[in-house]
Amino acid sequence: MSTMGVIQQGTSSVVVDLPEQHSIRRLEQALRAKVDVRLDVKVNPDAAVTGTLARGDDPDTIVVELADGAASPAWRSAYCDVAFTLRHDEYMFTSVVLEVEAAAGRLVLSRPKNLRTWQRRRFVRASVADSTEARLGPPGEFGRCDTAGMILNVSPDGLACRVPLAAADRYAVDERLGVAFCIGSSSEEFRLDATVVSKTAAGTPGAVIVGLQFENSPTAARERERLASALHAFH
Numbered sequence: 001m002s003t004m005g006v007i008q009q010g011t012s013s014v015v016v017d018l019p020e021q022h023s024i025r026r027l028e029q030a031l032r033a034k035v036d037v038r039l040d041v042k043v044n045p046d047a048a049v050t051g052t053l054a055r056g057d058d059p060d061t062i063v064v065e066l067a068d069g070a071a072s073p074a075w076r077s078a079y080c081d082v083a084f085t086l087r088h089d090e091y092m093f094t095s096v097v098l099e100v101e102a103a104a105g106r107l108v109l110s111r112p113k114n115l116r117t118w119q120r121r122r123f124v125r126a127s128v129a130d131s132t133e134a135r136l137g138p139p140g141e142f143g144r145c146d147t148a149g150m151i152l153n154v155s156p157d158g159l160a161c162r163v164p165l166a167a168a169d170r171y172a173v174d175e176r177l178g179v180a181f182c183i184g185s186s187s188e189e190f191r192l193d194a195t196v197v198s199k200t201a202a203g204t205p206g207a208v209i210v211g212l213q214f215e216n217s218p219t220a221a222r223e224r225e226r227l228a229s230a231l232h233a234f235h
Helices: 020-033 218-232
Strands: 004-017 036-041 049-055 061-066 079-086 089-101 106-110 116-137 147-155 158-164 176-182 189-201 207-214
Touching: 020 049, 020 079, 116 158, 147 218, 158 189, 176 207, 189 218, 207 218
Parallel strands: none
Antiparallel strands: 004 116, 036 049, 036 079, 049 061, 061 106, 079 089, 089 106, 089 116, 116 147, 116 176, 147 158, 158 207, 176 189, 189 207
16 A cells, blocks of 8 residues: 655745736746756647747747757647746746747747746655555536546645656646545545646656646635645644
8 A cells, every 4th residue: 555755844836827926937047048948838738849949930939949959840829838937937838839930940929918936835744755646527426537647756746747658748737627536545536626736757767757746726725724634643
C-alpha cells in the first residue's frame, strides 16, 4: 500500500494570473529584451519548440522567430502554451498560431491579454515517498478515471503528479479536471475539482509533471479543509 512520506511546513509555488496592466508591462519588457521562449504546440507533442520573442506587424500579434527555423504549416490555428523567463521570473501564457511563415522560420501568435506566473504561498506539504495514485477525469465525475497520475506532492492548494506524456497531451493549461486520491495508509478519499496550471517535463523519459490547483467553491473549500487536517495529522 502506498504511504505518505515527509510532511513539511514551508512555501509552495502556485501559478496565478497577473493583472492585465502588469501583464502588458511584462510582455513589453520581454519584447524589448527579445527573450528566449519555449512553446508547446498542441499538434506537435513530440518536442518543445524554442525561439525568440519579437513584435508582430499587428498590435494584436506577437512573433516567435524559431531557433531551428523549422515550422510546419500544420501548426496554423493550433493552440500553444508559451513560457519565458524575465529577470529570473518565469511567465506563461496560452496563445493561438495565427500564421506559419515557413520560409522565414517564424510563427505569428495571438497576443495574450494576461500572463501567468509563479507565486509562493505558505502551506503544509506532503512529499510522497511511495507514489500515491491520483485519478483524473472530467470535473465532478470522481468515479471515472481517464488518467492515473503518481502524486509527487500535495497541499490544500493543489497537487503535482507525474503522468505519461500521451496522457498529459490530452489536457491543456486552464482546463478543469476532477481529481480523486487518498493520502498515506488511509482509505479515506479526497475528491476535488481542479484546474491545470502547469505542465513541465519530468526527469523520467516519456513523462510530464502536471500541476493542479484545487478550486475554492463552498464544497471544495470544505474538502480542502478536510485535506489540511489530514496533512497536519501526519506531523
